[in-house]
Structure formats: C-alpha cells, structure tokens
Amino acid sequence: ILNVEQSPQSLHVQEGDSTNFTCSFPSSNFYALHWYRWETAKSPEALFVMTLNGDEKKKGRISATLNTKEGYSYLYIKGSQPEDSATYLCALFKAAGNKLTFGGGTRVLVKP
Amino acid sequence: DARVTQTPRHKVTEMGQEVTMRCQPILGHNTVFWYRQTMMQGLELLAYFRNRAPLDDSGMPKDRFSAEMPDATLATLKIQPSEPRDSAVYFCASGPGIAGDTQYFGPGTRLTVL
Numbered sequence: 763i764l765n766v767e768q769s770p771q772s773l774h775v776q777e778g779d780s781t782n783f784t785c786s787f788p789s790s791n792f793y794a795l796h797w798y799r800w801e802t803a804k805s806p807e808a809l810f811v812m813t814l815n816g817d818e819k820k821k822g823r824i825s826a827t828l829n830t831k832e833g834y835s836y837l838y839i840k841g842s843q844p845e846d847s848a849t850y851l852c853a854l855f856k857a858a859g860n861k862l863t864f865g866g867g868t869r870v871l872v873k874p
Numbered sequence: 875d876a877r878v879t880q881t882p883r884h885k886v887t888e889m890g891q892e893v894t895m896r897c898q899p900i901l902g903h904n905t906v907f908w909y910r911q912t913m914m915q916g917l918e919l920l921a922y923f924r925n926r927a928p929l930d931d932s933g934m935p936k937d938r939f940s941a942e943m944p945d946a947t948l949a950t951l952k953i954q955p956s957e958p959r960d961s962a963v964y965f966c967a968s969g970p971g972i973a974g975d976t977q978y979f980g981p982g983t984r985l986t987v988l
Contacts, residue, residue, distance in 0.1 A: 794974035805965060805979035806917070813974070851917065855974035860929055861907070862977065864917045 766854050768865035775842045775872050782838040783868040785852030789833035794855040796862060797826055797837055801848045809837075809850075842872040876900045878980035880966050886986045892954040895983045898947055899968030906949045907977060908934075908941055911963040920964075923949065924971065956987045 767786045775781045787795065794813045798806040810819040815830040823840045839846050849869045853862040879898045887893055899906050908920040921931040921941035931941060938957070943949045953960055963984050967977040 796974075796976065805981050806967075808976040808978070811974065811976055860924070861919055861922050862974075863919075866916045 766852060766863050766865040768850075768852060768868050770868060771866065772869040772871070775839070775846075775870060777842060777844060777872055777874050779842055780838065780840045781842055781870070782836050783850065783870075785835045785837070785865055787833050787835075787852075787854045787865075789830055791857040791859075792830045792833075792854075793857040793859065795828055795830075795835050796851075796853040796855065797835070798851040798853065799824075799848050800851055800867070806851060837868075839870070842870075844872045844874055846870060847872045876978075878966055878968050878978055880964075880980035880983050882983060883981060884984045884986075886988065887956055888988050889957055890955040891987075892952065893956045893960075893985060893987075895951045895964055895966075895985070897949040897951075897966030897968075897980055899949065899966070900978055901947070902970070903968035903978070904946070904971040905969040905977075906943060907967040907969070908949070908951050909965040909967065909979075911965065911982070917965070920951070953985075956985075958987045961985055961987050 769784050797809040800806040810826050812828040817828040819826050825838045828835045849867040851867045853864045881896045904925050906923040920934040922929050923943050926943040940952045963982045965982045966980040969977045
C-alpha cells in the first residue's frame with residue numbers, strides 16, 4: 763500500500779495571510795507528483811505536475827516545491843483570498859506504475 | 875473547451891436496483907479512470923483503462939461492480955445490485971496517456987442508494 767500523507771487535514775487562514783501545507787510520500791521509484799484543487803461540489807482541477815527534484819512551480823498566488831530525495835512537497839498560498847477555499851490534493855505517480863495514488867487532502871478555509 | 879462529461883449527475887435508487895453511470899472522456903484521451911469519493915476513503919481509484927483495455931480494477935468490488943469501455947467515447951460503471959454503502963460521488967477522469975500526466979475530472983455522479 764502506497765502511503766501519501768497530507769498535513770494538516772484542515773486549516774483556517776485569515777484573508778491576506780499566507781499559508782503552506784505538506785504532502786509526504788515514499789521517495790523510492792518516484793516519477794511525478796500532482797497537485798489538484800478541489801472546490802466543494804465541484805471536481806478536482808489540476809494545479810501542477812512536478813517531476814524533478816528541486817522543481818518549483820507557480821500559478822498566480824499558489825506555488826509548490828518538490829523534494830524527491832526526502833519525499834515531500836509543499837504547497838504555498840500567498841495572500842490568501844476567500845476564493846482559495848478548497849481541498850488541495852496531492853497525488854503520486856511511481857515509476858513503472860500506472861495510476862495516481864491520492865493523499866487525503868488539506869482542506870483550506872479562508873476567512874474574510 | 876474540452877471537458878469530461880458524466881451522466882447522470884444525480885441518481886437516487888433503491889437497494890437492489892441496477893445503476894449505470896456513463897462517462898465521455900475528452901476526445902483524444904486514451905486513459906480513463908473511475909474514482910469514488912467517500913467520507914472515509916477520500917478519493918479512491920476503482921478502475922483504470924488505457925486504449926479501452928482495463929489495466930487495473932483492483933479497487934473495485936468485483937461481485938457487484940463492473941467497468942467497461944464499449945468504444946473510445948464511452949466508459950461505463952455499473953453496480954448490480956446496488957447497496958446503501960455504495961452511496962458516494964463517482965468521478966470519471968481522462969488523460970492523454972502520457973505516464974504520470976494530468977488527469978481531467980468530470981463533474982461526478984452523486985449516487986444515493988436507499
């Protein structure tokens with residue numbers, strides 16, 4: 763069983779504050795790490811696909827870093843806005859694998 | 875704007891009835907995934923197809939669930955007979971087939987089994 767862990771499970775952020783949270787995964791046979799944004803009552807939407815150790819990706823106020831040697835990725839939200847409220851999922855794709863394994867998600871609530 | 879479509883969006887049925895959910899992947903995508911969202915398990919993979927061939931259905935209860943791709947534009951997930959514990963949101967996703975590439979999710983089918 764592949765363990766993809768996300769922490770914290772949930773967090774509350776004041777509007778305008780920045781925040782970050784973690785995705786941890788087994789580092790062996792790494793191929794790619796995905797981040798998805800999942801708003802309530804909608805379907806998950808892709809944010810990033812990261813493949814190289816040291817990768818940094820950015821999309822607006824959201825960015826992510828990747829450390830494949832120690833098996834973790836951080837997602838950062840700068841200057842949080844209410845529309846950033848969502849569950850953020852990470853998912854691991856292993857080399858020679860054929861599917862994504864999702865973490866449990868970090869639920870972010872941005873308070874105005 | 876290419877999207878994955880799923881029908882029906884909502885389904886309420888009684889225990890023991892057959893349920894069929896349909897998915898139209900994005901044109902040109904050759905991988906299709908069925909996921910189930912539950913409170914306890916989060917997002918769990920039920921089945922996975924590449925070029926219409928089933929590659930992995932280890933996450934699917936074999937006795938009552940079946941997944942097929944009759945053609946490249948249609949994937950189906952069938953539950954027979956349905957049980958209350960099957961109540962969940964079922965998502966279909968498709969991808970371009972490149973290993974590890976982004977998956978594009980449909981809007982989901984919310985199933986309630988009474």
